[in-house]
Amino acid sequence: MPGTDARGMSSDPYSAEVRALFAAPEHGGVLDNASCAAVEDQGVRISLFARVEEGIVTGLRFQAWGCPHVIAAAEAFCAKSEGSAASDLLEFSVSGLMQSLSVPAEKSGRILVLEDAVRSLGSIVRGASKH
Amino acid sequence: MPGTDARGMSSDPYSAEVRALFAAPEHGGVLDNASCAAVEDQGVRISLFARVEEGIVTGLRFQAWGCPHVIAAAEAFCAKSEGSAASDLLEFSVSGLMQSLSVPAEKSGRILVLEDAVRSLGSIVRGASKH
Amino acid sequence: MTDRSQMIYLDYAASTPVDPWVVEAMTALMTADGNYSNPSSTHAAGRRSVEYIAHAAGQLASLLNTTEDTLVWTSGATESDNLAILGAAYYRRERGQHLITMRTEHKAVTDPFSELEKRGFEVTWLDSDANGLLDIETLRAAMREDTQLVSIMHVNNETGIIQDIQSIGALCGENDALFHVDAAQSCGKLPIDLAALPVDLMSVTAHKTYGPKGIGALYIADRKGVHVEPLLFGGGQQRKLRPGTLPAQQIVGFGAAADIAQSRINDDLGHLTALRDRMWAGIRDVPGVTVNGDIANSFPGILNVSVEDIEGESLLLALEPLCVATGSACNSKSQEPSYVLRALGRSDALAQSAIRFSFGRPTTAADVDVAIELYRNGIDKLRCLAPTRAA
Amino acid sequence: MTDRSQMIYLDYAASTPVDPWVVEAMTALMTADGNYSNPSSTHAAGRRSVEYIAHAAGQLASLLNTTEDTLVWTSGATESDNLAILGAAYYRRERGQHLITMRTEHKAVTDPFSELEKRGFEVTWLDSDANGLLDIETLRAAMREDTQLVSIMHVNNETGIIQDIQSIGALCGENDALFHVDAAQSCGKLPIDLAALPVDLMSVTAHKTYGPKGIGALYIADRKGVHVEPLLFGGGQQRKLRPGTLPAQQIVGFGAAADIAQSRINDDLGHLTALRDRMWAGIRDVPGVTVNGDIANSFPGILNVSVEDIEGESLLLALEPLCVATGSACNSKSQEPSYVLRALGRSDALAQSAIRFSFGRPTTAADVDVAIELYRNGIDKLRCLAPTRAA
Ligand SMILES: Cc1ncc(COP(=O)(O)O)c(C=O)c1O
Ligand SMILES: Cc1ncc(COP(=O)(O)O)c(C=O)c1O
16 A cells, blocks of 8 residues: 555564564574684674584574674574584575565675675684694 | 634524524515515515505515525514604615624625615605605 | 524535444544554554554455555545646646546536646636536547546536546547546445546545545556656655655544445445435425436435525525535535536526535435425425515 | 553654544544534534634644634645645745755655755755754855745754744844744644744644644744745635645544643643653663753653664664654654764764654653663663674
C-alpha cells in the first residue's frame, strides 16, 4: 500500500531468529591464545577469534560493531562453525545466513564483511597450522 | 469560522416568529367583495385583499408566492393592520417588519414587494372610498 | 425550532452516519495500548499501526477489486479529485493541454478544471442530455490529438444518474487520454470492478458510505503512463504522492466501512430501490412534479424532483422536520438554482423547486410515508397561498 | 516479538494517544441523532453540525489566543505547512521570489521549499548554531529587499529546541516579509499567544497533543497583506481557502484536545520537565553521551541524546520494549543519519546513534527508570561486544 509507504516495511524488520541471536550472543567476546582476524569495512567492524585443534575449530568468539543483522550473523556463524573443519573457513559464504536470517538486500554489503573476516581467519588459521 | 464558510450562516435562517407565521398564516387566502392589489416583482407575487368600513380596515387577506420571509411578512402585516386606519396603508413601510422578523439584508428587495403591494392597496382603497 | 426527536434524515447523499462497528474500529486505534502510534515510526507500536492500515487498504482494495498499492489515502474526494485532475494534467502537460469534463460534475471537479483553464490549459465542457446522461458520441466528437485527461463522474450527486464509465473509459483508452472517475457517490453503493473497468484514476470518500468524514482515497491504475504529480510535499509517506502522518483511525474506519459495504451492497441496493420506488409512487401524481434525472438509470439512493410553480425555499421549510437537500449540499447555501439542474435544461424556476430526497440504510418505509405526506401537504399549502395568476 | 504488555511508549513527539474525553466528543459526532450531518447542508441537522464545528474553532482559537476566523482546517500540519509556504509564495510572487528557511526544519517545510526552488523561487537555507538555535543576526544578514516569506519552526521535532519566534517575527515585520511558524510540536504544549506574537501564518496539528491524526489548522493573521492562495479547489467551504466536506468529528476532536491542553498546559510542562530531568540525570554519566540540542532552551517533552561509538540500529533494538525514535519518525525508515542532527554539525556516527526519548502525559517516573536502565545496559552490552580498536 503506497498508502503506507510501507510495502515490505510493515513487518518486523527482524526475524525471531535475529532477535534471539542478538539478545543472547553467546559467542560474543574474545578468546585468549587464539588466532584472530579483524576486518573493518562498510562502517562495520568484526573481529573473530578461533582456537583450532587438529584441523578442527574447537572454539570461536566474535566481536562486532554493526547493526543487529551483523551481530546476529556473527553469532550464528560462531555457533554453527564450532566443531567444523578449519579448512571450511576458507570457503565460507554468507549466502546461507543471508537467507536463514532474512537479511534485507540493502544490508548485504555489511554481511559480506563477515565473509571477509571468516575467510581471513581461515588463511590465518591455515598459516598458523603450517608452522 | 472560515473553517465552516458559515459565518452568519451557522444559525437557523428563520427566527421563531418567522417559523410561526409561516406555519400558520391565518390571513392567507382571498376576501370576497374586497379591494384587491396585486404586485409581481423580484420573482415574488403578492395579492392583498382589504375590506374597509368607515376608514378602518376591517378585514385583510393575502396570497403570496415567495420565500418564507415573504410569506411571514405578509401574514405579519395582515395580522397587525386589521383594525387600523385605511389611510395608514399609504405610508406603510416594511422596515419595522424587516427588523422584527430578522430578514437578511439580501432579501430586502423581495420584502419591498410587500411595501409596494400595501401602498398600492392604500391607493385603491382611497380611490374606492372617494366614490 | 425543529423537534429533533422527530427529525427525519433523508440526506444520505450529503453524508451518512458512521456505522457503530466502524466507530468501534476507529476507537481501537485512538486509545491506549500503543495502537495510536505514528505509522511512520519503526518501533513495534509503529509497525502495529502500519499493519492496521495495511489491513484497511486490503478492505478498500477488495471492495473495488484492485490491489492495495493502487490506493493513495487523501482527506476526502475533494482532495482526490484535485490530486487526480491537477496531478495528471501536470504530469502529462508535455503531451497535450486539452482536457474534457462535463458541466454537471461536482464542484470538486469543475473547480480544479476552471483553475487549470486560468493556468493555460484548455477545457472542453460537455453537455449531457436532458436526463443528465453523457452521450458517448458527444465525447467522441470532443476528443482531440492533444486530449490528455477526461473526467466524468460515476453517480451524479444531485440526480443519482449513472454514467456509462465502461464505454467512456474504452473511448478514452483508444485516444490515449487518461480517464478519471469521481466515484464519491458510488463507492460502496454500486459494484465497482477496477480490474475490469478501463478507469485510470478514481476518487472515493468514506463519509458517503457509513465511514468517517475527512478520509478518502485516489485509485491510480498500475499501468504505464498512469501517474500524477503530488500537490503536497514533505516526508516520504505514500511514495511521496501524498505526505503527512497517515491518520490511522480514519483509514481503519474507511476500511471497515468498505468491508461492511461489500458484504451488503446488494441488500442495500434492494432496500434503496424499494424506498425510492415507494417515494416516487407516492408523489408522482402531484400536478407538475417531474423527476430530475432518469429513474431507470439512477442510483436508487437518490430521488430528485422538481415541481412547477412552487418556491423552493418555502417548500423546504414546509417539509421540516425532513432533512433533505435542494441542489447539492456543497452549494446549497447559495440561493442560486443548482447549476447541475440548469445544465439539464431546467428553467431557473423548476431548478429552484428541486428537492433531493436521498435514502440510506436506516431509512424505513414509514420515513418515506412521512416524507410523501409532508411533500404533498407542503405543495398543497403553498399552492393555496399562491395568488391565482388571473387574480 | 515484543511483548506488548510491557511495551513502554516514549515516542510522544511522533504521536500521542487520543484523550478518552476527545474520543467521546468525536463519537458523538459520528453516530445517530443527526449529528453526523454534512455541515454544508442547510437543514437543522446540518446547522447542528456547524455549531459543533464553531464551538471547536472557539476552543482552538482560545488556546492560541486568536479569533475563530483566522483558522483554516486542514488534514494536518503537513498540509498546513504546504498551504502556508506554497500558498504565500504564490500569493506574493509579484513582490519578490526570495524565501528563507532553516536546514533543520521538518520535511513538511523543507520539501515545499525545495519544490519552490524547482519552480524558480530562490531559497536561502539558514544554518543554526551547534545547539540548533537560529542566531537572529544570521537571519538579518539573509534578509533582502525581495524576501517575501520566512519559515522557522517553533519547537524542533528532533531536539525540542525552541526558537525565539518573537524576535524572528519582529525582524520579518521590519522587512515586510511574511513569517510562517510550524508549531506542530508546540501547539497545546507551550503557551502561544497569537494576539501578541508577530506571526503571520502558523501550522498546527491535533495528533501531537492528544487529539486525532489527520486534522490540523493553518492560522492566517487577520492583517492586510497576509493571505495564501489555495492548493485545492472545489465547493465553497472555508472561504475557498480549503474546500471539502468539513470532517466534523475530527474538528471537534481537535477542539476538545485544545480545550484540555489549555487547562493543563502548565501542569503538563511541570510533569514533562521532571521526567526529562530525571532521564538526563540517569544517563548523563554514561561515557560519551551528549545532548543533541540544549536542555536549557528546549521543550521538556523531548530529550535527544547521542553516544560515541555505538551503532544506532543495534542500540534501538537493545532498547526494546521501549518505543523511541531515531531521527524523526517521518524519516526514520531511511537508514540515513538525521539531516537535522547533521545540520547541527554532528558526525554521521554520532547522528546515527541518536535516540529521541519523548515523554507525555501518561509517562511515569517508573517508565523513565526502565528507560534509563535499558539505555545504560544496552550501551554496556554493545560496548562489550564491540572490537577494541587496538585488537
Ligand atoms: C460527486 C462528489 N464528488 C466529490 C465530493 C466531495 O467529497 P468530500 O466531501 O469527501 O470532499 C462529493 C460530496 O461532497 C460528491 O458528492
Ligand atoms: C515539526 C513538525 N511539522 C510537521 C509535522 C507534520 O504533521 P502532520 O503529521 O500533522 O502532517 C510534524 C510531525 O509529523 C512535525 O513534528
